[in-house]
Amino acid sequence: MILPACREVYVKVVSAVLLALISVQSVAKNIEDVRIDGLVQMPSDRAFDVIGFDQNEAYDSGKVYQAINSLFNTGYFSDIDVYEENDVLIFDVAERPSIGNLTIEGNNLIKTEDLQRGLTLSGLEIGEIYEPETLNQIVQELQRQYYALGRYSAKVDILVDEMPRNRVAIAINIDEGDTAxxxxxxxxxxxxxxxxxxxxxxxxxxxxxxxxxxxxxxxxxxxxxxxxxxxxxxxxxxxxxxxxxxxxxxxxxxxxxxxxxxxxxxEGKSYSVNQVALSGSLPIPEDRIWKHIDQQEGDVFSRSQVTKIIEDISTELGDDGYLFTNVNVIPEKLDDHTVNLSYQIAPGPKVYVRRIVFSGNSETQDEVLRREMTQFEGALATHSKIQSSKRRIERLGFFGSVDLKTRPVPGTTDQVDLDVVVLEQPSGSIQASIGYSEADGTVLGFGISKRNFMGTGNKLSFNASRTNQRQDYTLSYDNPYFTVDGVSRGFQLFYQTSDHADDDVEDYDLDKIGVGVNYGYPISDTQRLNFGITIKETSVKLGYDPSNETNDYVTTYGDNYDDIIASLTWSDSDLIGGVLPTNGYSTRATLEVATPAGDQEYAKLGLTSQRYWNMGGSNLWLFRLKGRLGYGAGYGDTENFPFFENYFAGGAYSVRGYKASSLGPKNSYPSTSSNTSSALGGNILVTGTAEFIFPLPMVEDHKSVRTAFFVDGGSVFTDSCFAGNTECNEGIDFAEIRYTAGLSWTWITPIAPLSFNLSRPLNSKEGDKTDFFQFQLGTTF
The missing domain is CATH 3.10.20.310 (membrane protein fhac)
Known part of the structure; x- marks a missing residue:
């Protein structure tokens, strides 16, 4: 379809109108009617409103000229002819086509929805009038965007095809090319x-x-x-x-x-510091300011050092309520390439918090957020308390982001409102899974968990799982604020059965059922002390041909045990990031004692610690260290540590690259037995992990996907071997610690966390059971 240029149409129309005007005016008659021919898209009543002529109106050449102009300005028309026939003024119009279809193909770097948004702002969308000039502008803009991305060979082709009823189909075909x-x-x-x-x-x-x-x-x-x-x-x-x-x-x-x-x-010349001075109003002792200024005469000037000093001074004054302190540095350059630095301080008035306003918490109750606040309403606003409040809310794990902003109260100079804006993320899950794990075989699972039950901040969960060797059923409820001062209380019911016939552990059945209660007391912002009591019944059924170790324990202490276990746990956690942390640390030390009130007397002491280092501030490049130590021993009437309480190492949850629970001492059998030795476990555990976490370039959601290079090390040991067992050595032998290196990939799926590990043992020995590929569904390592 060939459309004339606007200027040519305009000249043609004006010439025709002038000739018509001469002839019409010479007769000087009224216009009995007005007719518009050629309308398709524009409603006729709107077209008549634009023209503005009424029936029996005296002919006015200026008004005709204005009507033509107004019609063109609507953008609907490519050509307009005006003539008079039998006292009827006729506007014969040719409409521009409308856009009947619009497609975009070939774009990967720029999202289609982003392109469509830009096209809409430019007036290019289905139903709008087609204007060729707009297409040229769009081509230029798209090429500019691809050039900015380094795609200088990118091409944008636009095809326009006619459709019925004066419409066109526009196809935008993009060849993004290769990045230069x-x-x-x-x-x-x-x-x-x-x-x-x-x-x-x-x-x-x-x-x-x-x-x-x-x-x-x-x-x-x-x-x-x-x-x-x-x-x-x-x-x-x-x-x-x-x-x-x-x-x-x-x-x-x-x-x-x-x-x-x-x-x-x-480059110019390098400047060193000559003098440093303070000026302005100092509402706090000068020594509190000077302790943040670590510049000395002769030091090389550093802008980043100056920026940090300004931030530290602002924070120091902010902790005294001068929240809107203005700190500036004025450098005075001297001829000898030295510089005098003057820190000018304008603290303003002390500021108090009038009101704390929460938003974004559509599910979580305000009380859950308010009890984490260390900055209170009516109190002096301090920088450290505001930041502490932000950190405490982040540690809840209910929110994807937390932002605290101060907002001046209109009409005052010493009051602010504190806006706490959170972005809630799902805190509950229902899981039903069928899968396969290297360690456990076929996995069937169902779980329902709510970390923020009914918006109260309490946690309710029920989990049931079944594998080839094990069944677990657990119901728990935790209230982190059982009392207003932060004392927590939790309950737990559990039932576990396990059959070790098909794994690397000796063949025996183990059943556990119990109930526990736990109280936690806050020591500081990040530290807690927990006390718990668990009543547990354990029954053991040995296999057809038991080992010397298991048979000796059951013969001595029986095969059914009712135990009362007291526990004491100290924890210190400042992890940020939820399931896949991005910063912070956590340490947990636990003492469990099977008291003399039960059938067994033993104790277990454990320590687990991990720390994340952010290596660029983007939460994408991280370094992680994790270590775990454990020790158990019998006491009183129980001289031997229960074999079913032993620690195990190897597998996806400890030392990757070795089969699950395969490391450490082996058991022994009577000379008449045909069984071969298998993993015995031990009462001493030593494991550790170092991970370098990095982003994959093709992954957009790094909050749910994590890739890492890792080095694992560890094993289990025992301080008591059965007499005559040649595959068991007493005590810790660091030469027996196994090391592996590999690559791990974890994805937090809507069902459960899924992890894959590719690893290679670094110092395996004869008899070790290695495994290059391991995966698990339902937990993270």
């Missing part, structure tokens, strides 16, 4: 530092920098701008106050695949 590679980064004008030093922290890298998970050599405009800012920061942190980036040029090869970057700089 950075061949060379050249810094010109640097004398104090070489290019390797200046570019070592650049996100951009020259082609040849190998990293299978990196796209550092792919050009991106935003990425280069970020690197230029890093370059400026490097010089300003090394005293170069006069540093300036003169220009930056990006050159392309003829095939648009290679990029050459040149950054021209003017």
């Amino acid at each position: 590679k950075i061949v060379h980064i050249n810094i010109v004008g640097n004398e104090a530092y070489d290019e390797e030093t200046l570019t070592k922290d650049f996100e951009s890298r020259e082609t040849g920098y190998w990293n299978p998970f990196s796209s550092a050599d792919e050009y991106g405009k935003a990425k280069i701008q970020g690197d230029i800012n890093k370059l400026k920061s490097y010089y300003l942190d090394n005293g170069y106050l006069d540093f300036d980036v003169v220009s930056s040029q990006v050159s392309l090869s003829a095939d648009k695949k290679d990029v050459y970057i040149v950054i021209n700089v003017n």
Whole structure:
């Protein structure tokens, strides 16, 4: 369909109208009627409103000219002819087609919904009038966006096909091309530092920098701008106050695949600190300010150091209620390339919190949030208490994000409202699963858990699972605020049965049933002390041909035990991030004692600790260390530690790369037995893990997917071997600790966490049972 250009149409119409006006005006008659021919899209009543002529109205050439102009301005028409016939003024119009269909294909880097949003803002959507000029602008804008992403070979083709009823179908076909590679980064004008030093922290890298998970050599405009800012920061942190980036040029090869970057700089000279002074109003003793200023005469000036000092001073004053302190530094450059620094402090009035307002908690009750607040209404607003409140709410694990903002109260200078904005994430789950685990075989599971039961912050859960060797049923309820001062109380009912006939542990059946109650007392913001009592019945049924160790224990102490177990637990946790933490630490020490009131007397002491280090502030690159120690022993009338309370090591939950529960001492059998030795476990446990966690480039949701390189180490030991057992050594032998290295991948699915491990033993010995591939469903390691 060929549409005339607007200017040509305009000249044609005006000429026709002028001729008509001469003839009409010469007769000087009224217009009996007005008719519009050619309307399809525009409603006729709207068209007549735009024209503005009434029946029997005297002919007015100026009004005809205005009517034509108004019709064109609606954007509906590509051509308009006006003529008079039998006292009827006729507007013969040719409408522009409307958009009947709009498709976008070939886009991967830019989401379709984002493109559609931009097209709508430009007036390009189904039902709107088709304007070719808009398409040209869209093509240019799309190419600009792809150029910014380094896709200089990207092409955008737009096809327009006619449809019935004066409509067109528009197809936008995008060929995103390949990202241009950075061949060379050249810094010109640097004398104090070489290019390797200046570019070592650049996100951009020259082609040849190998990293299978990196796209550092792919050009991106935003990425280069970020690197230029890093370059400026490097010089300003090394005293170069006069540093300036003169220009930056990006050159392309003829095939648009290679990029050459040149950054021209003017270094200037490095400045050192001459004097440091304080000025302004100091509402607190000066020594509290000076303790944050660690600059000395002769030190090289550093902008990052100055920024940290300003933040620390603001925090110090903020802890005294001067929440809106304004701290500025004024540098005075001297001729000898030294600088005087003057920290100007304007604290303003002390600020009090009038009201704390919670939002975003559609499920969680306000009380659950309010009891975590260490900043109170009516109290002096302090920076440390506001940050402490934020941290405590984050540790609840109910929210994807927590943001605390102060808002000045209108009409006052010393009051603020504190807005606590949270983004709730699911805190409950119903699980029904069928799967297979390397350690447990076929897994059938059902669980219902609510960490924020009815928005109260209490936890209610029921879990049932069945594997080839084990059945577990647990019902628990925990109230973290049983009393208003933070004393918690929890109940637990459990029933467990296990059959070790098909695993690496000796063949015996074990049944446990019990009930427990636990109270927790807060020691500090992150530390708690828990006391618990559990009443448990345990029954053991040995296999057809038991080992010497298990047979000796059952012969001595029987096969059924009613125990009363007291426990004491100290915990210190400041983990942030929920199921897959991204920062913080946790440590847990537990003492369990089977009291003389029961059939057995033994004790278990355990210590578990882990810590995360964020390696870039993005929550994507992390380093994690985890360790676990355990020791158990009998006392009183129970000289031997119960074999069914032994620790085990190996498998996906401890030392990956070895079969589950396969490490450590082996049991022994009578000379008449045909059984071969199997894992005995031990009363001493030592395991540890180091992980380097990194993001996969093709994954968008890093909150539910985690990949890591890991090194595991550990084993179990015993301090009491059965006489004559040649495969059991007493005490800890560090030479017997096994090490593995590998790659793990964890995905928090809507059903349950799913983990895969590929690992290789580093020091396996003859007789060890190794396993290169392991996976599990339902928990995280």
